[in-house]
Amino acid sequence: xxxxxxxxxxxxxxxxxxxxxxxxxxxxxxxxxxxxxxxxxxxxxxxxxxxxxxxxxxxxxxxxxxxxxxxxxxxxxxxxxxxxxxxxxxxxxxxxxxxxxxxxxxxxxxxxxxxxxxxxxxxxxxxxxxxxxxxxxxxxxxxxxxxxxxxxxxxxxxxxxxxxxxxxxxxxxxxxxxxxxxxxxxxxxxxxxxxxxxxxxxxxxxxxxxxxxxxxxxxxxxxxxx
Amino acid sequence: xxxxxxxxxxxxxxxxxxxxxxxxxxxxxxxxxxxxxxxxxxxxxxxxxxxxxxxxxxxxxxxxxxxxxxxxxxxxxxxxxxxxxxxxxxxxxxxxxxxxxxxxxxxxxxxxxxxxxxxxxxxxxxxxxxxxxxxxxxxxxxxxxxxxxxxxxxxxxxxxxxxxxxxxxxxxxxxxxxxxxxxxxxxxxxxxxxxxxxxxxxxxxxxxxxxxxxxxxxxxxxxxxxxxxxxxxxxxxxxxxxxxxxxxxxxxxxxxxxxxxxxxxxxxxxxxxxxxxxxxxxxxxxxxxxxxxxxxxxxxxxxxxxxxxxxxxxxxxxxxxxxxxxxxxxxxxxxxxxxxxxxxxxxxxxxxxxxxxxxxxxxxxxxxxxxxxxxxxxxxxxxxxxxxxxxxxxxxxxxxxxxxxxxxxxxxxxxxxxxxxxxxxxxxxxxxxxxxxxxxxxxxxxxxxxxxxxxxxxxxxxxxxxxxxxxxxxxxxxxxxxxxxxxxxxxxxxxxxxxxxxxxxxxxxxxxxxxxxxxxxxxxxxxxxxxxxxxxxxxxxxxxxxxxxxxxxxx
Ligand SMILES: Cc1cc2nc3c(=O)[nH]c(=O)nc-3n(C[C@H](O)[C@H](O)[C@H](O)COP(=O)(O)OP(=O)(O)OC[C@H]3O[C@@H](n4cnc5c(N)ncnc54)[C@H](O)[C@@H]3O)c2cc1C
Ligand code: SF4
Ligand code: SF4
Ligand code: FES
Numbered sequence: 001x002x003x004x005x006x007x008x009x010x011x012x013x014x015x016x017x018x019x020x021x022x023x024x025x026x027x028x029x030x031x032x033x034x035x036x037x038x039x040x041x042x043x044x045x046x047x048x049x050x051x052x053x054x055x056x057x058x059x060x061x062x063x064x065x066x067x068x069x070x071x072x073x074x075x076x077x078x079x080x081x082x083x084x085x086x087x088x089x090x091x092x093x094x095x096x097x098x099x100x101x102x103x104x105x106x107x108x109x110x111x112x113x114x115x116x117x118x119x120x121x122x123x124x125x126x127x128x129x130x131x132x133x134x135x136x137x138x139x140x141x142x143x144x145x146x147x148x149x150x151x152x153x154x155x156x157x158x159x160x161x162x163x164x165x166x167x168x169x170x171x172x173x174x175x176x177x178x179x180x181x182x183x184x185x186x187x188x189x190x191x192x193x194x195x196x197x198x199x200x201x202x203x204x205x206x207x208x209x210x211x212x213x214x215x216x217x218x219x220x221x222x223x224x225x226x
Numbered sequence: 227x228x229x230x231x232x233x234x235x236x237x238x239x240x241x242x243x244x245x246x247x248x249x250x251x252x253x254x255x256x257x258x259x260x261x262x263x264x265x266x267x268x269x270x271x272x273x274x275x276x277x278x279x280x281x282x283x284x285x286x287x288x289x290x291x292x293x294x295x296x297x298x299x300x301x302x303x304x305x306x307x308x309x310x311x312x313x314x315x316x317x318x319x320x321x322x323x324x325x326x327x328x329x330x331x332x333x334x335x336x337x338x339x340x341x342x343x344x345x346x347x348x349x350x351x352x353x354x355x356x357x358x359x360x361x362x363x364x365x366x367x368x369x370x371x372x373x374x375x376x377x378x379x380x381x382x383x384x385x386x387x388x389x390x391x392x393x394x395x396x397x398x399x400x401x402x403x404x405x406x407x408x409x410x411x412x413x414x415x416x417x418x419x420x421x422x423x424x425x426x427x428x429x430x431x432x433x434x435x436x437x438x439x440x441x442x443x444x445x446x447x448x449x450x451x452x453x454x455x456x457x458x459x460x461x462x463x464x465x466x467x468x469x470x471x472x473x474x475x476x477x478x479x480x481x482x483x484x485x486x487x488x489x490x491x492x493x494x495x496x497x498x499x500x501x502x503x504x505x506x507x508x509x510x511x512x513x514x515x516x517x518x519x520x521x522x523x524x525x526x527x528x529x530x531x532x533x534x535x536x537x538x539x540x541x542x543x544x545x546x547x548x549x550x551x552x553x554x555x556x557x558x559x560x561x562x563x564x565x566x567x568x569x570x571x572x573x574x575x576x577x578x579x580x581x582x583x584x585x586x587x588x589x590x591x592x593x594x595x596x597x598x599x600x601x602x603x604x605x606x607x608x609x610x611x612x613x614x615x616x617x618x619x620x621x622x623x624x625x626x627x628x629x630x631x632x633x634x635x636x637x638x639x640x641x642x643x644x645x646x647x648x649x650x651x652x653x654x655x656x657x658x659x660x661x662x663x664x665x666x667x668x669x670x671x672x673x674x675x676x677x678x679x680x681x682x683x684x685x686x687x688x689x690x691x692x693x694x695x696x697x698x699x700x701x702x703x704x705x706x707x708x709x710x711x712x713x714x715x716x717x718x719x720x721x722x723x724x725x726x727x728x729x730x731x732x733x734x735x736x737x738x739x740x741x742x743x744x745x746x747x748x749x750x751x752x753x754x755x756x757x758x759x760x761x762x763x764x765x766x767x768x769x770x771x772x773x774x775x776x777x778x779x780x781x
Contacts, residue, residue, distance in 0.1 A: 020561050029767040031759070033470065033492045037357035038525045040565050041646060042448055045357055065649050067561065084459050089415055121645070141417065146445055146641055149452065168452055172415025175453075179417060180424035185371050188405045197377045197402065204381055205394035216386035217262060221435045222374065 007073040021048055021063035021074060035078035039064045044150030047120075050074035060118045060152045080151030082162045087169075094177040096135035103166050106132055108159040115153035115163055121146050125153045125163050132170060140167065141174035227651050228558070232660075235581045235611050239621050239658055242583035247629050250575055259588040265595050272598040272605070274518050274551060274663075281547050285747040286740070287537050288681075294546040294670075297515045301530060302537055303744065304753035307474045308488060308497065310734035315477070318486065318499035318732070322348040322466070323724035324717075325487055325502035327473040327532060330358025331447070331706070332508035332689030332713035334454035337465050339717025340506075345724050347465045348500055349458070350489050352472035352509075352527045352758065356455045359510050359525050359690060360709060363447030364568035364642055366439040367710070368703035369404035371426050375436040377401040384704055387433040387592045388697020391545065396695045396712075399676040400704065403711040408440060411710070414453050417442055429573040431702040432553075433592035439703045444568055444642040447706060471498075472531060472758055475737060476505065476539045476685070479730040484539060484685040486732070492758075503727035504684045504720035507532040508713065511668035511690040514760040517549050520665040521564025531756035532691040536672050538740045541680045544693035545670030550700055553578075553596040555664020557619035559650040564664040567622060567643065569593075569702040571659075574639060575630045577623045578661070580609035586620075594699045597663040604662070611660060619662040624654045667705065669698050678716035684727055686720045688712035 002017040008028060015024035022036060037045030046063035053071040063076060085102045092098050099106050106129060115125035124143055131139040144167030153163045191197070204212060228236060249256050260268070270276050281293040284302055294302075324340045326333045329351030337347045349355070370380045380401040385392055408426070412418060419427040419441050428437040442449035458465055473487040477499065486502040509532030513524025522528070537543060554567040572578070572589045578596075580586055580603050587599040600620055604610030610618040627636050636655045637644055647654045671693035678686040689709035696704060744751075763771075 018561065023561075023762075026762040027764055027767075029763055029771075031761070031763060032526070033759070034353075036526050037353055038362050040362060040523070040562075041642070041649075042362045042445070043354075043357050043525070045354060065646075067650075084456070086460050086462070088460070089457075090413075145417070145443060145449075146645075148448065168456060171417055171449075172453060172456065175415040175417035176413060179412075180420055180422060182420065182424035182426060184373055184425065185405060185409060188371060189409060192377065192402055192405060200378050201381060201398050201402070204378070204385075205398055209390040212382070212385050212390050213262075216382050216390075219379065219382055219435050223430045223437055 004068055004070045006068050006071065009075050010073070015068055019068055021061070021066050021068060022046060024068045025063070035063060035076040041065045042148060044148035045078065047077045047150040047152050048074055049077060060120060062120045062150065065120070077151070077155060080154055082151065082154055082165065084165060089172055089176060092173065094137055094173040096132065098173070099132050099166065099169070102169065103162070105159060105161050106166055109133065109161060110159055112158060114156045114158065118152045118156045120150060120152060121148060123147055128167055128170070129161060129163060132166060137170050137173050138178055140170035144170060228657065229614070232611060236657070238581070238583035239579055239623055242579065243623065243626060246577055246585060246623070247626055250626070250630055255588060256577060257585045257588045260591060260595060268598045268602055269594060272601040273594055274520070275547070275549055277518070280518065285749060286743045288540055288542045289546070294543070295517060295549055297517045298512065298530060298533065298546050300753060301515070301534055301755045301757070303749050304751060304755035305741065305744070306538065306737045307490070307754055307756070308737070310737045313488070313497070313499060313734060315499065315732040315734065318501040320348060320498065320500040322346050322500060322502045323504070324720050325350065325500050325505045326508060327487055327505065328508035328510060328691070329355040329467065329469070330508060330510050330689065330709070331360030331451055331454065332709035332716070334451070334458045335710055335713030336506050336508060336688060336717035336720070337458050338454070339714045340721035341461055341464045343718060343721030345721040348502065349465065349467045350471050350473045350487060350500065351467070351469055352492070354469050355458065355467050356451050357525060357527060358451070359528060360447050360706070361451045362523070362525060362566070363706050364444040364566065365431065365570040365573070366429065366441035366446045366703050367706040368431070368434065368438045368701070369408045369440055369707065370401065370436070370438055371405055371408060371440065372428055372437060375438055377404070379436055380404065380438060383434050384696070384701060387701035388699050391697035393694035395676045396674070399715065400695060400707060400711050403714070404707055407707065407710045407714070411450060411453070414457060416450055416453050419443065429570060430590060431569055431573055432590045432596060433701045439570070439573060441570065444570060444640050450706070473535060474756060475734065476535050477501065477732050477734060478539060478736050479732055481730045483683040483729065485729050501729070501732060503724035503729065504686065506686040506688060506716045506720050507536055507672065507691050508687070508689045509691045513665050516760070517665055520551065520663070521555065522665040523552060523555060523564060523566040524665070526759065529757050529760060530668070531758065532687070533672060534756045536680070536685065536687070539682060539685070539736050541682050541685060542673045543670060544673040545698050546693065548669040548698035549665065550593060550667035550669050551597045551663035552666035553593055553600050553663050554622055554661040556659065557617050557662045558613050558660040559652070560615055561650055562646060565646060566664065566666070567659055567661055568640070571622060571624055571640065571643065574627045574635065576627055579621050579623055581611045582609065592699055592701060600663055613660070617662065619660040621658040622661045623658045625656050625658065628655060667700055669696055669700055674712070676715070677719045678712050679719065684723065686716040688716035
């Protein structure tokens with residue numbers, strides 16, 4: 001396989017072409033302790049900033065999902081200092097006031113869109129912050145859904161907003177208070193509390209493997225009814 | 227875009243698509259599910275667990291004489307990281323009611339419920355809180371939330387998936403707690419997928435006979451985990467989180483009870499002692515052992531640490547001979563090798579087809595069967611697609627999903643999948659994915675009962691580190707459920723019990739005893755465990771790492 005040279009924190013290394021930044025770091029001999037979690041784009045541990053030759057732009061990416069490029073200069077940002085505001089979700093009301101109280105800096109957003117440009121998940125970060133300012137928690141929850149809390153937006157925000165915490169609060173408020181509530185789940189939970197299935201489960205638990213196997217292969221598959 | 231040498235095969239997939247779509251639309255099964263006999267055959271011939279060298283006898287410890295997965299046996303037959311004589315056991319750095327080892331889903335759940343019981347909690351975790359397999363689950367969580375379904379049918383499905391080896395009391399706990407867990411999570415703010423009437427969206431999964439898979443788009447695990455972590459961090463006075471501080475051994479007392487753990491600071495390489503009335507192991511799975519050389523879907527810290535330290539202390543293991551290979555791991559492009567292609571893709575109707583575009587297996591067989599069928603298609607029947615790096619796989623025809631359910635379904639339901647492949651130039655809404663089985667789940671683990679107790683006093687286990695819930699094969703959606711159900715139970719029971727525990731004098735003698743056992747069994751090795759992190763340093767670099775004496779570093 002061909003090699004490309006890259007600069008890891010300013011030092012040159014030759015690494016295999018086509019590798020992701022994480023595998024390139026490991027190839028170079030770094031044993032990662034920080035800056036590496038799921039390795040598949042779900043945990044936000046591997047935030048990285050880099051520049052490419054001849055390009056003024058400071059780029060951002062996930063080390064586990066970004067392929068190295070020739071003469072790229074990179075450094076990982078494995079930690080973003082930010083305070084989590086403490087709240088009791090059961091005592092909040094799902095309205096814009098909550099954000100005014102807990103995350104007042106949200107309302108200082110300059111609409112510069114820097115956060116959106118920084119987001120490795122291509123989330124319209126500014127739009128969810130703006131949705132909150134307008135009191136639309138559902139929209140903020142929806143747009144921010146795929147946020148992996150990598151912190152890159154917060155690192156770049158001139159208004160010093162910690163977007164990912166704000167998005168999480170919006171999603172929790174929506175999930176708990178605003179999402180439509182179904183009826184049947186209550187019935188099912190009640191059935192179980194009332195021991196409706198206990199007798200049959202006791203029978204099943206005391207059956208021999210052969211007997212359970214017979215019941216299993218005799219059961220019907222039914223995917224159409226919901 | 228796939229390379230030229232795959233184009234011919236891709237054309238064949240497109241050519242057969244219309245016919246396959248027709249069968250799918252008719253509501254018929256697209257391929258005949260296997261009978262019990264056929265299942266047995268394909269497993270014994272093609273599942274990696276059944277290979278000659280997949281298992282070997284472990285020569286020490288509570289399961290001495292049992293055949294278990296070779297790589298796990300190697301870990302168990304290793305030395306401790308520590309010299310027990312160097313520790314001042316009379317002066318532990320921390321004391322707490324409940325020590326939780328592992329800050330993934332089961333660990334966070336346990337912490338919240340132990341706190342509810344009035345217990346003080348310390349969570350020791352290897353990486354950041356939440357860096358875990360729990361963060362990664364995409365597909366969903368099973369719970370019988372539909373009227374035509376029930377805990378009874380859920381029970382049968384789980385037992386069948388596990389080939390009836392599951393411990394009945396554990397399965398019973400799993401299926402009866404499930405609907406309550408759904409509501410509990412929702413009350414904390416988990417955004418489940420729902421219809422306009424609030425009814426949960428449910429999908430079918432491999433081995434389920436009903437639609438029972440709840441989801442939060444394809445970020446189910448992340449959605450739940452972020453809420454749980456946010457909750458855990460809301461009680462800093464009661465729950466102390468210690469990150470980058472994995473536990474490397476348990477501490478016992480002179481009455482033979484478990485009494486805490488030895489933590490190792492990954493940054494500063496210091497050790498510290500935590501004395502605790504009860505201890506819960508929630509360290510998750512072992513994907514990073516790369517069993518039989520398979521790539522894995524698991525997070526960076528999935529190295530079976532909990533199994534190792536519990537075993538040294540005398541805890542019994544169950545079904546450590548069984549490994550779950552997920553049928554659909556990515557094969558191409560190489561950068562995402564082994565990454566999970568969530569089962570939801572098949573749940574939504576995607577079909578596995580071979581290089582000539584034919585169906586060859588019912589898409590939703592239990593995982594071990596489905597995986598074995600893929601391996602058979604590639605190795606015995608030579609109907610796989612080869613890549614330039616010498617790998618082989620079958621197609622998973624995803625574009626058919628939009629044709630079945632309408633344009634936009636893939637984008638809406640599988641954003642993580644679309645993103646994963648598009649980072650490398652493949653558009654799964656119009657091109658299939660190339661897949662092959664990947665190492666996914668630790669079916670066995672430390673044996674527990676339905677209260678999460680082990681054979682050692684004051685030691686509890688929950689989640690993927692435990693064994694028995696899923697027999698030798700877990701069904702999709704039952705392990706997210708597992709860590710919630712048993713994480714909760716472990717928290718409640720360990721929290722309550724911590725009020726009654728009287729600890730004796732602390733000791734690390736069990737490590738010396740274990741060391742003596744290794745010696746008596748004639749085992750000579752320089753292996754050290756738990757390994758904490760996998761080692762991906764290439765050989766050529768290692769050959770130049772020639773420091774004569776390392777003091778305390780990972781290498
Ligand atoms: C990619 C992927 C997709 C999945 N999809 C699904 C799905 O759709 N549905 C489903 O039901 N299941 C799914 N699973 C399985 C499921 O997510 C896991 O089995 C489950 O989350 C395990 O939870 P846990 O809390 O037991 O372990 P984990 O969540 O893995 O947590 C273990 C924690 O312990 C820590 N730890 C490890 N060793 C130590 C140590 N020595 N000291 C301290 N801490 C330690 C780890 O760092 C980690 O934080 C999936 C798994 C993966 C990998
Ligand atoms: S919104 Fe911010 S924290 Fe979330 S993924 Fe995007 S950049 Fe990362
Ligand atoms: S970077 Fe900050 S100020 Fe700019 S749009 Fe985003 S949230 Fe607003
Ligand atoms: S390591 Fe988890 S997002 Fe990259």
